[in-house]
Amino acid sequence: MYHRSSIQMVLSSSFTAVAVTGMIFLGLTLFLRFSHATNAQMAESSRRVLSQVNLNMDRYLRDMMRISDTVYYKVIKDTDLAEASLDDALELLWESSREGVVSIAVFSGDGELIAAAPLQELKNSVTPERESWFAAAEERIENLHFSTPHVQDLFEDPDYRYRWVVSLSRQVELTRAGNIQSGVLLVDMSFGGIEQICKDVDLGHSQGYLYLTDRSGEIIYHPRQQLIYAGLLEENNLTAAGYTDGTHTEKFQGQTRQVTVKTVGYTGWKLVAVVPSTTLWDNYGQIILFFLFVVLFSVYLLIFVNLRLSGWITAPVKKLDRAVKALEAGEQVADFDVGGPYEVEHLSHSIESMVSTMRHLMDDIIQQEKQKRRSELDVLQAQINPHFLYNTLDSVVWMTENGRTEDAVVMLTSLARFFRISLSRGSSVIPIADELEHARHYLTIQKMRYKNKFSADIQAEDGVEQLYTIKLVIQPVLENAIYHGMTYADGDGEIHVRAFRDGCDVVIEVTDNGPGMPEDVVERLLDPAGPAVPGAKGSGIGFRNVHRRIQLTFGPAYGLTILSEPDAGTAVRIRIPALDREAAERYRKEGER
Incomplete structure (x- = not known):
């Protein structure tokens, strides 16, 4: 049965294979274009989100910097410490911005507390000049320094509250009896403000998240920060700190991720949005199912149509094939009247004529070969x-x-x-x-x-x-x-x-x-x-x-x-x-x- 329908099967399978290949190629092309567009759209979405977060972060940091500038240029610069105290002015400024500021303090160059609000008594175990924010302020005389999140533990708190803060420190010039001395201004910002800006971010994907690092890659905020500090979770923050602004693809712990980076002005901090590849593929699920359904239905339809069409075309050819096989089996007479299209009928008559000619030629060739062989032997014999x-x-x-x-x-x-x-x-x-x-x-x-x-x-x-x-x-x-x-x-x-x-x-x-x-x-x-x-x-x-x-x-x-x-x-x-x-x-x- 297979041999009788081999031409039909070849035609059917060829047409079907070409059509299916074309469909698959077209589908894959569309799918790849869609996936590329989706990736680009997701990257653009992440960039827009980061831009908005960056604006909010920039606004928050400007407010903190504005408080620091106000303390320095409108309070410290106008006050001679030999004649007046800074306590009342600092208390007033803290009251006006207490939602975002935990404390404000001014220290001399050797770490002595000059003034502070709302708490004014340092712990006995604290040595300010040895703190990282103090050293960073003295190293960056012309710039502000933002620290990583830490617990504020400088002052004796009667309520025994320990708050997470980000310290904004800067070097200042103190006036005492007309003499200029070096000092450090410290503004402890509430970490809750930064956390609130970052944690409410919606990347549009259930598994996507955003975190914040400083310029060296140390984490400032992460939605799973406690797990990272406890060593139960790892993040690729050190590598992300080296990325330029834009979208990157990385592989971390066996998972491919789309990472979008945005640098926060003034601080060098980096906002990092992470979207796992599993999230990207979730968006393709319905498209893949629809694509498979279309391909399978089209294959079924193509096979049915091609079988009928190829059967109609190949019926005379199969009849001609049976006639040729009869000749191969040794029959002297075969029916070459196959009918069908003109081309097939003409082919059948040509084959019939060719068979007759070949029989005569084969007889002649056999005789010639025998004569040639005999002549060659005779020559060698001679x-x-x-x-x-x-x-x-x-x-x-x-x-x-x-x-x-x-x-x-x-x-x-x-x-x-x-x-x-x-x-x-x-x-x-x-x-x-x-x-x-x-x-x-x-x-x-x-x-x-x-x-x-x-x-x-x-x-x-x-x-x-x-x-x-x-x-x-x-x-x-x-x-x-x-x-x-x-x-x-x-x-x-x-x-x-x-x-x-x-x-x-x-x-x-x-x-x-x-x-x-x-x-x-x-x-x-x-x-x-x-x-x-x-x-x-x-x-x-x-x-x-x-x-x-x-x-x-x-x-x-x-x-x-x-x-x-x-x-x-x-x-x-x-x-x-x-x-x-x-x-x-x-x-x-x-x-x-």
Whole structure:
């Protein structure tokens, strides 16, 4: 069923995949644009909130600075401490701003209390000149100093109240009997005012919050300040203190957060608004659900429409496919009248015509390949050393002229039998026994020509001689063994021919005790594109001829293997399939057609 509808499925799935991919791409693009816009909107919202908080904080700090300026420029500057006291003026100023101010105090340069309101008695354990706000005021002579939140514990309070304050300190000049002395003015602001400004901030997100740090990152206000002081919670305040004003994305304790920073004027404090990424994703939930619903519904609709449409288009194509499969199954006649659109009908007629043409062409090609293979084998066969005949006849003439008639008769007899087997009544496949006999006659002739300079023997394993091979595969190997081995052999040369079974194959091995060959020469001998072997008769043509004829006949798994090393002799193995009479007849008919 799948194969019959494969074209339909391809069309349906392709159309659906393209459409769904386009929808997903469009949806993701819109989603990313929306998320980017949402992030930008949230960042802008956080910036607006921080701007408003900054205005409120700025107003509150200006009020405190205004009180400090009033005490300094309208009270301290106009009072000579040798003639008048500052207590009444400080008490009056404190009464008018008691909602935001916890206390006002003036100290001399050595830490002596000059005046204070509303409390006027320092604790015995307090040393003002050692307090951080006192030292900071003396270091910043021209500027005001705002401290971090701390408990106000300078004065003896009959009510035993301890209030959280932020100290505003500054260096002042005190006049005593006309002399100018250095002093410090301290205004303790109620931390509740700062806390009230910050804690009522609504960032528009349930998990978002705002906190305040000084310029070094120490927390001034945090909605979970007590937990942070107790070590139960951590905040990334030190890193946030280094941020520039604007929106940043940070990862803290495995959570991605959107952090917006605003610097408070005069103080260097930083307002930090934090919105966790979980809050951002909460806003995307409904959009994602709606997007998934639209995609799933669209996919269902597209699949339904595409299946119907592709089914209507592919029905004639499937019918044509069945006709082609019928031809593949071996049927001689197939119905190519598929109907359908003009293009499909035209295609069916073209295929029908093409099938007819291909059948004729295949028959022609088969015949041409057989003829080509036969011609190539004939050419290779014709290359088998024709000068051997001339050299042998020259030797017969020489023997006759020198009265060696019997030797001449033996050589001519061997030559006649040699060529009788070579011809083999025109057959290219002969019994291995004939091929070995052919080799014996060749060795007889060559031993007489070389005056018995070498000895030779031929052995065959039982049953091997009844098998078949293509002819003239041993003689060229023997020729190379004589020319390249025996000519240069030290002492008596030896040539051994052995035929044996190796599994489903037959191996005919020719070994000699000649000088051997280096590895590079061995590699060139069977390389059809390699150069001729220099300084040697035959130059390796006989090896290549035999190797090529065997592979043309039986395939690349068969052929020659040469094993040789300098001063170690040479062994040539001829590997052919083990062919009985029936198998040999098939090869003979193929080669002679």
